[in-house]
Amino acid sequence: MRPTPLCLSLALAAGCQPIEKRTPLDSAVSARPPVDTTAPAVASPPASSPATPAPIPAALSATRILTVVGFLTPESVLHDAGQDIYFVSNINGSPTAKDNNGFISRVRPDGAIENLKFIEGGKNGVTLHAPKGLAVQGDTLWVADIDVVRSFDAKTGAPRDSVSLAAQGAVFLNDIAIAQTGALYITDTGIKFDDVGNVLHPGPDRIFRIGAPPDRQVTVAVRGDSLGRPNGIALDSVGKRFIVVSFGGRSVLAWKPGDKAPSVIAKGAGAFDGVVFAGGKLLVSSWSDSTVSSYETGQEVKVITGVPSPADIGYDAKRNRVLVPILAGNRVEIWQLQ
Numbered sequence: 001m002r003p004t005p006l007c008l009s010l011a012l013a014a015g016c017q018p019i020e021k022r023t024p025l026d027s028a029v030s031a032r033p034p035v036d037t038t039a040p041a042v043a044s045p046p047a048s049s050p051a052t053p054a055p056i057p058a059a060l061s062a063t064r065i066l067t068v069v070g071f072l073t074p075e076s077v078l079h080d081a082g083q084d085i086y087f088v089s090n091i092n093g094s095p096t097a098k099d100n101n102g103f104i105s106r107v108r109p110d111g112a113i114e115n116l117k118f119i120e121g122g123k124n125g126v127t128l129h130a131p132k133g134l135a136v137q138g139d140t141l142w143v144a145d146i147d148v149v150r151s152f153d154a155k156t157g158a159p160r161d162s163v164s165l166a167a168q169g170a171v172f173l174n175d176i177a178i179a180q181t182g183a184l185y186i187t188d189t190g191i192k193f194d195d196v197g198n199v200l201h202p203g204p205d206r207i208f209r210i211g212a213p214p215d216r217q218v219t220v221a222v223r224g225d226s227l228g229r230p231n232g233i234a235l236d237s238v239g240k241r242f243i244v245v246s247f248g249g250r251s252v253l254a255w256k257p258g259d260k261a262p263s264v265i266a267k268g269a270g271a272f273d274g275v276v277f278a279g280g281k282l283l284v285s286s287w288s289d290s291t292v293s294s295y296e297t298g299q300e301v302k303v304i305t306g307v308p309s310p311a312d313i314g315y316d317a318k319r320n321r322v323l324v325p326i327l328a329g330n331r332v333e334i335w336q337l338q
Helices: 005-010
Strands: 062-069 074-080 085-090 103-107 113-120 134-137 140-145 148-153 159-164 173-178 184-188 206-210 218-223 230-236 241-246 251-255 263-267 272-278 281-286 291-294 301-305 314-316 321-326 331-337
Touching: 062 301, 074 134, 074 321, 074 331, 085 134, 134 173, 140 173, 148 173, 184 230, 206 230, 241 272, 272 314, 301 321
Parallel strands: 074 314, 173 230, 230 272
Antiparallel strands: 062 331, 074 085, 085 103, 103 113, 134 140, 140 148, 148 159, 173 184, 184 206, 206 218, 230 241, 241 251, 251 263, 272 281, 281 291, 291 301, 314 321, 321 331
């Protein structure tokens, strides 16, 4: 396999790996039933009875059930629950080149690629250079693309809208989260690459906000070195905050609109990329040790190991699966949570 510029510059300790083709399994994998929090309380035993210790919750584990090959620098995987389909963003070359050759794939939950180039730069009026983070809102698919956020019809792939952040000096738009108001929050990792593939950090580190329709006003929500080259971002609807993970540090961060800086809620291996909530569990991918780990208790618990260059992970709540794009390996691995 010919190494891509992105593989040479971003793979850290993980080089490009040969692609291993596996046999897809049946997609009908049942999700774990939700915990019933409405059950009536149990009466306390008499004082003379010994106290029953609370059960220790089982550690989260995962099993790889599918490997889907044939992508070109896959950066993000998103489950569109409405259509029950997986979207995969393909950078297809340099992550900063405005070459209009990026594309988005549609993959069925059984691992079959329904349409490799469902949305393709340079075709059907589409401009798409190096697509990274994805977010879906109704039937609209939002995509971070260097210094522009673009939207497409999630069912047809037709282009809908684009919001340029070039005037604000956006450098490396990376991931997208959608607030309950419909506003978009986009991380800017602030990195570039020189002619021979070295990573530069001109900065600044920022999170942009694009207002909900109809205004779509662009503002800087937060900026500063404390963001540590922000990469993945996810809405914590329970905590009414955003979780942000740092590619340039070891911190898992929490931030609320209006706060001048994020707070550190956990530390881990670092070189973090994707972050998702999976059935109440906070999962984060790390390039440093090729893992996906759980952090909801503030402590790192490794759930998935042996995944080199794990980029912007997704979660299929219907089947309780973690979707891991192996950026340097041009494949997506699907892991069943237990």
